[in-house]
Structures are given as structure tokens and as C-alpha cells.
Amino acid sequence: xxxxxxxxxxxxxxxxxxxxxxxxxxxxxxxxxxxxxxxxxxxxxxxxxxxxxxxxxxxxxxxxxxxxxxxxxxxxxxxxxxxxxxxxxxxxxxxxxxxxxxxxxxxxxxxxxxxxxxxxxxxxxxxxxxxxxxxxxxxxxxxxxxxxxxxxxxxxxxxxxxxxxxxxxxxxxxxxxxxxxxxxxxxxxxxxxxxxxxxxxxxxxxxxxxxxxxxxxxxxxxxxxxxxxxxxxxxxxxxxxxxxxxxxxxxxxxxxx
Numbered sequence: 364x365x366x367x368x369x370x371x372x373x374x375x376x377x378x379x380x381x382x383x384x385x386x387x388x389x390x391x392x393x394x395x396x397x398x399x400x401x402x403x404x405x406x407x408x409x410x411x412x413x414x415x416x417x418x419x420x421x422x423x424x425x426x427x428x429x430x431x432x433x434x435x436x437x438x439x440x441x442x443x444x445x446x447x448x449x450x451x452x453x454x455x456x457x458x459x460x461x462x463x464x465x466x467x468x469x470x471x472x473x474x475x476x477x478x479x480x481x482x483x484x485x486x487x488x489x490x491x492x493x494x495x496x497x498x499x500x501x502x503x504x505x506x507x508x509x510x511x512x513x514x515x516x517x518x519x520x521x522x523x524x525x526x527x528x529x530x531x532x533x534x535x536x537x538x539x540x541x542x543x544x545x546x547x548x549x550x551x552x553x554x555x556x557x558x559x560x561x562x563x564x565x566x567x568x569x570x571x572x573x574x575x576x577x578x579x580x581x582x583x584x585x586x587x588x589x590x591x592x593x594x595x596x597x598x599x600x601x602x603x604x605x606x607x608x609x610x611x612x613x614x615x616x617x618x619x620x
Contacts, residue, residue: 368407368598375400379416394423394434401441408598410449417442433476436465440480447487456491459484475511475518478504482522485529494529501526520549524563531566536574543567558599561591565606572613582615589620 379400382393401416421438428434439462446455463484466477482504488497505522512518527542547563549555568584571577585606592603610616 368403371403372400372407372409372412375403389423389426391423391427394420394427394438397423398438398441401445405441405445405448406598408600410445413445414442414449417445431465431468433466433469436462436469436480439465440483443483443487447483447490452487452491455487456484459487473507473511475508478507478511479518479521482525485522486525489525489529489532492532494533498526498529501529515549517549517555520546520555520559520563523549524566527570528566531570531573536570539570540567540574540576543570557591557595558602561588561595561599561602561606564588564591565602565609569609582610582613585609586615586617589617 375396378396379393382390382396386392397416397420401413401420404410404413404416417438421435421442424432424435424438439458443455443458443462446452446458459480463477463481466474466480470477481500485497485500485504488494488500501522505519505526508516508519508522523542524546527539527546530536530539530542543563543566547560547567550560550563552560564584565588568581568588571581571584589603589606589610592599592606595603607616607620610620
């Protein structure tokens with residue numbers, strides 16, 4: 364994974380430099396190349412590099428397509444996700460709110476893409492402790508995605524898991540558990556990104572333990588999450604160490620870890 368990311372970043376950097384020389388700053392191909400480079404940098408854990416690339420993509424989209432175009436909204440969303448990953452929550456909320464406004468205007472409030480973007484905003488609000496506001500947003504986005512895509516679509520897992528996280532944050536563990544079970548069922552290895560599978564495993568295991576549920580299963584789930592984060596590598600080092608500490612605290616850390 365690390366080698367492929369390094370290759371993607373190197374190739375992406377070369378593409379951006381070439382496009383700047385050949386087509387200039389205001390060509391849509393440069394915006395696409397900057398967005399792709401930023402995504403690779405973010406996956407590699409280079410938040411600063413990703414920020415610079417995504418800001419360049421935002422500037423390009425604003426000039427080429429206008430402030431209210433969905434490509435501009437996507438650039439805003441990418442910045443919001445990057446700021447959230449690096450712990451800059453105020454900036455993350457600001458960009459996600461802007462992205463939500465753009466997509467609502469461009470596609471409508473009941474469009475699946477708008478629902479995904481607004482779910483990303485709710486993710487930030489949960490981290491900020493704004494649980495009631497996040498829950499209100501997530502109930503709306505969950506309803507939209509279930510109606511537009513169907514209840515078993517993998518994209519439903521995003522607001523579903525976040526809604527469970529908000530409930531668990533408010534110690535409403537019995538309400539959170541069935542949502543977490545359903546989220547994990549929607550995020551299966553090979554069908555969903557490994558970081559999403561690991562996140563669902565950890566969340567369910569943690570709430571199972573806190574709710575005095577099946578603790579053997581809780582340990583098994585967090586162990587699976589830990590191994591999943593280990594396989595991903597440094598881009599998910601914080602999550603890996605959180606799972607490691609959870610297991611160590613309960614005397615369940617696998618040998619050699």
C-alpha cells in the first residue's frame with residue numbers, strides 16, 4: 364500500500380507540474396489532477412500536502428465552474444475531510460457547511476451526494492460534542508439515502524454508523540447497538556474500504572463492552588479492527604494505537620503486538 368501511494372503521489376506531482384506548464388492554472392484538467400494528488404496525499408497521511416493540493420483544486424473549480432457548481436462543492440468537501448482527519452475541526456465544519464450549501468443548491472437537499480456531504484458535516488459535529496445537532500442532520504441524511512438508494516446500499520452505512528456514534532456519545536448504548544450491527548453488516552471486507560470495515564468493528568466492539576454485552580465478541584471485533592488498521596499502515600496509525608490501547612487495557616492484546 365505504501366509503495367503504491369508513493370507512486371501515486373510522485374506521478375500526481377509530475378502531472379500537476381506538467382499541466383501547469385502546458386495548459387495553465389485555469390484549465391479543468393489541472394483541477395482534476397490536483398484533486399487526485401490531494402486524495403493520494405491524504406491517504407498517505409500527508410495532511411499538509413493534501414491541504415495545499417485541495418486548496419489549489421478549490422481555486423481552480425471556482426474559476427472554471429463557478430462558486431455554486433458541484434465540482435466546487437466537491438473541492439470544499441475534500442478540504443473538510445482533510446481538516447477533520449488532521450483534527451482542525453473548526454475549519455472542517457466551515458468547509459463542510461459550505462460544501463453542503465453548494466450541493467443543496469446544485470443538486471437539491473434530497474440528492475444522495477448532498478446527503479453524504481451533510482453526513483460528513485455531522486461527523487465533525489460529533490467530534491465537537493454537538494451531538495443533538497449531529498443527530499438531527501443524520502436522521503435526515505439516513506432517510507434520504509434509504510429512500511433514494513435502498514436500505515441495503517453500502518452508502519447507507521455512513522449516516523447509520525455516525526448516528527450510532529452520536530447515540531453512544533450520549534450513553535444511549537442500547538439504541539446504538541442495533542445500528543452498529545446493521546452498519547457492520549453493510550461494510551463487509553472486500554466490498555467496503557478496509558478503514559471503514561475496521562472503524563465499524565471497533566465501534567461495535569467498544570459499545571458491546573460498554574453495554575455489558577458479549578465481551579468475548581467485543582474483544583474479537585476490536586482485535587479484527589486492530590489487525591485491519593495494522594494492515595493499512597501509517598495513514599491510520601492513530602486508530603491503530605487507539606485499538607491497541609483498548610485491547611491492552613483489557614489484557615487482550617495479541618502476542619507480538
